[in-house]
Amino acid sequence: MTSAQSDLELEEKGEKAGASYLKEGYTLRSWLGTKDHKRIAILYAVSITLFFFLGGVAAALIRLELATPQGDLVSADTYNKLFTAHGVIMVWLFLIPSIPSVLGNFLMPLMIGARDLAFPRLNLASWYLYMAGGAIVLWSLLAGGVDTGWTFYTPFSTMFSNSHVVLCLVGVLVVGFSSILTGLNFIVTVHTMRAPGMGWFRLPLFVWANYATSLILVLATPVLAMTLILVAIERLFQVGIFDPALGGDPLLFQHLFWFYSHPAVYIMVLPAMGVASEIIPCYARRPVFGYRFMAYAILAIGVIGFLVWGHHMFVSGQSVYAGMVFSLLSFMVAVPSAIKVFNWTATLYKGRISFGAPMLYALGFVGLFTVGGLTGLFLAALALDVHLSDTYFVVAHFHYIMVGGSVMAYLGGIHFWWPKITGRMYSEAWGRVAALVIFAGFNLTFFPQYLLGYAGMPRRYHSYPEEFQLLHVLSSAGAVLLAVGYLLPLGYLGWSLRYGRKAPSNPWQATGLEWQTASPPPEHNFAQQPVVVREPYAYASK
Amino acid sequence: MSAMDTVKQPHAEQFTSRAQQDFASTFGMWVFIASELLFFGPLLFGYLYLRTHYPEASAAASRHTDFLLGTVNTAVLLTSSFLMALAGHAAKGGRRSQAMKLLLAVAALGTAFLVIKGFEYRSEYQAQLFPGVDFHPQHGGHPQEQAGMELFFILYFALTGLHALHLTIGIVVCIVLAFLLRRPAPAAPSGEAVEIAGLYWHFVDLVWIFLYPLLYLVGRAGG
């Protein structure tokens, strides 16, 4: 059926299906007690935005301090607390829940044609856990902060730090349980609640990506949780298995921490890849190139991602042989990433490409992820990591992937599904301007950091030798531009909520099931159980 | 997983059938169990570290645990698991009052386990085996061996403590389920619910099955 025609039909069905989920209730209680996955997604969206800007303020202060070589703006202690707060908030309170908990929550049931997630109450519980954890982390920051870095390395964190480590750990732990429950919910939903006809190889790649992410959430997070508990025990009672003075081994902590935290970086990037895989075909009017390879690559990244954590420990005193194994595996995990990049590029070939804001974000994601990923190869090459480890090269590497990659993709996704989520159209012109400002600001902020790192600037430094100043100033200037770029969407998206044009059910002529119901969707998503008869991404470039 | 509406039972609105709901719940519990398993991962790996770095100290420390009570407790837990399996069987067969009694028996055995464990903890505390609080085992060797023994007891208390926490949750679940089973037919939990609670209980049992040789049996034969 042609899309225009189906649109009309569906519009009517949507009307019949009942009022939009936004109109289910207007009281605070109807929001805080909701079990509707779409409303819970909104709850997450609001809270993670809050945390993003909090983490951003810390980043702004970091960049401000680093504009001069002397440590003059804040004291060394404060600086250490700033980057710890920045890392902890950005990783656990913003990026890990960002795409899965907001877009994933909203879209997974819609995309597979289900009425909700398998366990709606659990879904709400995970939001509450998330908020509780976030509150505890904030409390630890308000009480005076934590100065261990987001990695909590022992024995510094257990025996030497004088800050509120335990409180912060507990917060992260609670957020971790929230992740586990979300992951569990997604896995069960994808396995048991697909609409008739929705075979595994008809799933949108976004669903695949969140599925693989959920596997990591469920299998890796508990290891972090227990490890953090052990750190807390060691700190509180002065007994434990990480401190050499007690007979333990600090590298044991590093193994356990990275056993979670490396897979966690794929928690942060896989969903972003999923978003890009939805947007690019839609704006290129082409089926995604090599769908099956893309799906397998997602799984491969998820699985191999479990095998490479030791690449964070090349100079830690880990065995040389273990280092070699981990390095080899790190190169292996880059292969499926390569497949993804090539296939996105190939999707553009012979397309009918238009450049809406979501597409600009998605293309930005592909480019910046590639740069970040390729520099990951520098770090994975053993001898080179000896030089680059713990320098700004690493900082640049992960910001390229996490900020240039994942945050770009998150914003792209927010724009792409904005009409579906809110029922309003955002301003396309502003959207494009913001995407370009963010892209420019981002590169200005973080590209100089590669140079800094290769020149030898260590990370987590509050003051630094003068010869690094020029590059640091460039980076700080970029951060200002970046901040402007991030504030823009807040403005025009907010504006559209009230003044935006009403959105049709399928403004982009996209093929996913989520576009076949009204915008915004009714309470249980579909007027009647959808039946899937088409392959995914059935775009024709006419 | 759809269109298997053999039994016309009510189901939650996000599902299309009762069978789908039951399968989703069972599967959900299994995913949870897989996750729980990894929760024990760091402790178990810490244990491997201990055994490889302090082989003698861990044997010496293990000899300080209470073999008899540990063995009795293992038997108690295995039996409780058996009763739990019976309860699931009964509930599936629709024999709700029988299932209820069995659940209460399971809870009772679980409580017995905790009480015995409590006695063990007490005597270990009195024997100065609690890490951090003036740890001072009798027949502890030289300082390094003592440190190894202390590590063993950290893991001992962490592992058994975590296990006890899980067991407590299990006991509460059993009691609640038993109460709910007294309600009339449609409102009462289904047989599947009892089976799912059983999965959790069996998992807690599984953990203990491994803790028993790792904590109680090391170095019994000599040293």
Add this chain to the structure above:
Amino acid sequence: MSVPFHLLPADGAQSATRLDSLALCLLLLTGAVALILLVMMVVFCVRYRAASPANRAGAREKDLGLEVAWTLIPLLLFLGLYAWGAVDYAALYKPDPAATPVFVVAKQWMWKAEHRNGRREVGELHLPLGRPVRLVLTSQDVIHSFFVPDFRIKQDAVPGRYTSIGFTPSKAGEYRLYCAEFCGTEHAMMTGKIVVQPPSEFARWLAEGPRQPGMAQRGFALFRRYGCSGCHAAGSSVHAPDLTNLLGRRVHLQDGRELVADEAYVRDAILVPRKDVVAGYEAIMPSFAGQIGEEDLLAIIEYIRESGHDERAERP
């Protein structure tokens, strides 16, 4: 005042040049890949923009051959890069028998170094030009990391154990030393200076300065003080092995293993004597764990080493 600015660190060590070539090779390869991708994306975006009349016939949804190719080719390239990195990495950690050991102890927030003749320095490290050096590092409190960008080396100093890394300074001059592992409040201030001097100058520097007994000499005194000589001296009535020339010697252990005695082994022998019992002896040696300070331990090991190098060395 002109602002000093270098884009690249200096090449202060032999391995630095090799490492730069690896970096350059990676840069060229990844740069080329990134560039090709960028060009393709731009070309596609322009050529197939919605308004363009370009021919779109024959677009494919998949192409197995192509996909296998772009899976396998990166895989092979990656294997090559991996091997290169791994070989150079192993070289940094392979013990070089000719290397001069330098002992470095890190603590919050300073670097202390001790040379074999007992000359100590804080916050600075003097090294001879062109001679292989092996750093033996440890820490007294938390993890630190010894980082000299101009040498392209970095190694964590971990409390409770020794780590080491080897390199050969190739250019005289002064270089910056950083602590690269976050270690607390003054992490950023835990810096120092490496001074590389021609060997003759270095020898002069070693000889002058605060005269302390040489490390081996001090070790000898300690060997007596801790009572080691009571058992290990030639004339002792206790049946204990002779330690002369022990380092580098092949040792047979009671449980059938056989190994070459290195510093790690000697440390073990002193701290955990029961771990490796020498064949033919009883395990009566007490553990000295917690009794011998870490600098003393290094001195004793130095003494044992020296006793082998120089038969004239004072024998207990």
Add this chain to the structure above:
Amino acid sequence: MERGIRPLVLTWLALLALLALSAATAWIPLGWINTATGLAVAVVKALLVAVVFMRLRAGHPLLRMTALAGLATMALLFLLSGADYATRTEAPAPWQQPSTVAPRLGSR
């Protein structure tokens, strides 16, 4: 005895017998084999519980795969971290003197 219950009872008896076996062998001095037998018996017991009590045999294959996924992930943790420990030449430095470890009271 009802037919459905038979396997449950048998399993229970087998579990108790295995418990007796592992408790008894622990007292025979066999060196590392003690731990190995203890673990082997535990594995058999665990399999019994999982297969019979937890109905893995009758259950959907997906459930078995879930259990395996958990075990496999655990195995990865042990294998790769273990690879480090197995090949590391650890040179222990002297233990820190207790005085160098300042007593801390944990988080305020």
